[in-house]
Amino acid sequence: MGSLNIENVKKAFGPVEVLKGINLEVNDGEFVVFVGPSGCGKSTLLRVIAGLEDSTSGRVVIDGADVSTTPPAKRGIAMVFQTYALYPHLTVKNNMGLGLKQAGTPAAEIERRIGIASSMLSLEPYLERRPAELSGGQRQRVAIGRAVVREPKLFLFDEPLSNLDAALRVNTRLEIAQLHRRLKATMIYVTHDQVEAMTLADKIVVLNAGKIEQIGGPMELYNSPANEFVAGFIGSPKMNFVDGARLGETAKTIGVRPEHLTVDPKSGAWKGTVVHAEHLGADTNLYLDCEKAGLITVRIFGVYDAEPGATLYATPDPAKTYRFGADGKVLK
Amino acid sequence: MSTATRSVPRTIGAHAILLTYTAIALFPVILVIMNSFKSRAGIFGAPLTPPTPKTFDLIGYTTVIGQGDFIHYFQNSLIVTVASLFFVLLFGAMAAFALSEYRFRGNSLMGLYLALGIMIPIRLGTVAILQLMVASGLVNTLTALILVYTAQGLPLAVFILSEFMKQVSDDLKNAGRIDGLSEYTIFFRLVLPLVRPSMATVAVFTMIPIWNDLWFPLILAPSEETKTVTLGAQLFLGQFVTNWNAILAALSLAIMPVLILYVIFSRQLIRGITSGAVK
Numbered sequence: 001m002g003s004l005n006i007e008n009v010k011k012a013f014g015p016v017e018v019l020k021g022i023n024l025e026v027n028d029g030e031f032v033v034f035v036g037p038s039g040c041g042k043s044t045l046l047r048v049i050a051g052l053e054d055s056t057s058g059r060v061v062i063d064g065a066d067v068s069t070t071p072p073a074k075r076g077i078a079m080v081f082q083t084y085a086l087y088p089h090l091t092v093k094n095n096m097g098l099g100l101k102q103a104g105t106p107a108a109e110i111e112r113r114i115g116i117a118s119s120m121l122s123l124e125p126y127l128e129r130r131p132a133e134l135s136g137g138q139r140q141r142v143a144i145g146r147a148v149v150r151e152p153k154l155f156l157f158d159e160p161l162s163n164l165d166a167a168l169r170v171n172t173r174l175e176i177a178q179l180h181r182r183l184k185a186t187m188i189y190v191t192h193d194q195v196e197a198m199t200l201a202d203k204i205v206v207l208n209a210g211k212i213e214q215i216g217g218p219m220e221l222y223n224s225p226a227n228e229f230v231a232g233f234i235g236s237p238k239m240n241f242v243d244g245a246r247l248g249e250t251a252k253t254i255g256v257r258p259e260h261l262t263v264d265p266k267s268g269a270w271k272g273t274v275v276h277a278e279h280l281g282a283d284t285n286l287y288l289d290c291e292k293a294g295l296i297t298v299r300i301f302g303v304y305d306a307e308p309g310a311t312l313y314a315t316p317d318p319a320k321t322y323r324f325g326a327d328g329k330v331l332k
Numbered sequence: 333m334s335t336a337t338r339s340v341p342r343t344i345g346a347h348a349i350l351l352t353y354t355a356i357a358l359f360p361v362i363l364v365i366m367n368s369f370k371s372r373a374g375i376f377g378a379p380l381t382p383p384t385p386k387t388f389d390l391i392g393y394t395t396v397i398g399q400g401d402f403i404h405y406f407q408n409s410l411i412v413t414v415a416s417l418f419f420v421l422l423f424g425a426m427a428a429f430a431l432s433e434y435r436f437r438g439n440s441l442m443g444l445y446l447a448l449g450i451m452i453p454i455r456l457g458t459v460a461i462l463q464l465m466v467a468s469g470l471v472n473t474l475t476a477l478i479l480v481y482t483a484q485g486l487p488l489a490v491f492i493l494s495e496f497m498k499q500v501s502d503d504l505k506n507a508g509r510i511d512g513l514s515e516y517t518i519f520f521r522l523v524l525p526l527v528r529p530s531m532a533t534v535a536v537f538t539m540i541p542i543w544n545d546l547w548f549p550l551i552l553a554p555s556e557e558t559k560t561v562t563l564g565a566q567l568f569l570g571q572f573v574t575n576w577n578a579i580l581a582a583l584s585l586a587i588m589p590v591l592i593l594y595v596i597f598s599r600q601l602i603r604g605i606t607s608g609a610v611k
Binding site: 047050052071072073074077078079081082083084085086087088089098099102103146158 | 501503504506507508509510511512513521522525526
């Protein structure tokens with residue numbers, strides 16, 4: 001009860017094409033994350049699914065029914081916004097109940113659903129407060145609660161965590177993951193943060209410049225990216241890209257993740273000098289200026305002492321080195 | 333008390349400047365109110381002194397209340413001002429919402445057209461307006477005044493309110509749409525409360541010229557039935573003899589309602605400013 005099909009959706013604002021033909025299938029109960037740099041069209045795509053923007057062409061199908069011309073309230077969706085978007089003049093309880101009230105749901109049923117949602121999100125003590133009296137994290141929980149009480153076919157999240165501070169972001173992320181497990185509902189989540197994408201998603205859709213670059217599970221994208229863009233976008237710190245010609249390779253670009261490089265003070269493939277070292281405790285990021293490969297990042301697990309200016313040799317793991325052609329696609 | 337941010341001489345200087353300005357701004361008002369409580373001889377003998385037991389006289393007020401139908405004039409002024417204000421705010425806010433919220437062809441041209449009235453004084457059209465009112469049989473009605481003042485106030489209202497409405501969060505309006513609120517409910521329940529401070533600003537700017545206007549009441553509605561306060565005060569302004577007691581008393585009385593309305597709106601203004609500051 002919550003599948004979504006997007007068929008060749010295009011969206012243009014005047015002459016600017018924001019979505020250039022999106023095809024996507026989301027199965028019932030899946031957690032799908034749209035990820036991409038800002039301006040890639042991920043939020044616009046979410047708005048098209050919600051019905052807040054009309055697509056220029058193409059179809060949006062929810063549960064087998066074409067909803068391309070259905071108003072947002074009748075699509076069976078609920079949305080959580082980045083800025084919470086709570087109604088400032090209503091209490092938490094009425095904020096959550098307004099949608100149901102508009103749809104003519106009996107008061108007892110509204111009460112029951114608010115009870116379930118508020119206990120799920122531990123909002124019971126705040127039901128009579130107004131949004132202005134809540135902290136940022138509580139407001140976002142209310143916004144999620146407002147979506148939960150509607151029992152929608154489809155949950156839409158538009159960067160819900162980006163207004164929260166780092167600690168709260170991790171907690172709320174966990175809550176959203178638990179919520180998905182408990183409700184088994186279909187959820188679509190937009191973010192520019194690849195950590196959120198990797199930790200939450202069943203399926204990640206990587207968007208760039210209005211087109212889908214790759215669709216796949218988190219590990220699939222990490223282990224076998226289809227092209228240079230996805231390889232660079234997924235993983236932190238970012239993958240190192242080295243000009244193939246400088247290494248005497250046939251491929252245009254050679255890519256290797258920082259964690260797939262080993263360093264040795266005496267010998268190795270690429271000789272370089274340490275530019276900077278970041279000590280994070282659990283791991284150490286070294287920035288090496290290599291003669292052959294240019295500036296690269298190496299991630300070493302655990303503590304590693306290296307002073308800037310020291311000479312180190314970095315060696316890539318040949319099994320985990322990616323080769324990209326001139327068009328950016330991975331060469332098999 | 334001297335602190336890092338405040339020094340005594342600077343505080344005194346700032347207060348001196350502000351107090352001087354306040355005194356200059358309030359001087360005419362105080363002069364009017366002071367002299368309205370004096371006898372005729374008192375007004376002419378020593379216009380700048382406050383009423384003393386010798387010069388104190390309520391003759392002005394008794395004349396105003398006794399002669400002419402002043403209560404009725406007040407009523408007319410209030411009806412015209414409040415009704416015009418209501419229509420200016422309602423239509424101005426609705427037009428501003430449409431201009432700021434919906435993308436349609438000619439949006440910015442329409443905005444410019446609606447704001448054009450700020451630059452063209454409506455009095456230039458007096459003759460045409462009078463002909464129009466005669467033709468539609470609205471001369472000597474309050475409706476005529478309300479229509480003209482609504483037209484006069486709308487351009488500024490649309491201009492100011494559309495700027496403020498652009499700042500209302502899109503997410504909030506979209507949340508309303510997903511919850512199934514109609515565009516009217518979104519406008520009245522979500523957007524209007526958030527732009528209340530700017531509505532108060534527009535109300536103050538619109539209200540004062542309407543209340544004080546002499547021109548249109550004189551031309552469009554000079555009959556006894558429809559006289560406004562400013563026009564009614566002219567009653568005591570003769571070609572040869574002017575009843576200063578009565579005029580000053582009428583003016584003092586005329587300040588009151590507009591002052592009350594101003595206080596109501598400015599409280600909204602302050603509440604809006606402080607609620608925005610702490611997020």
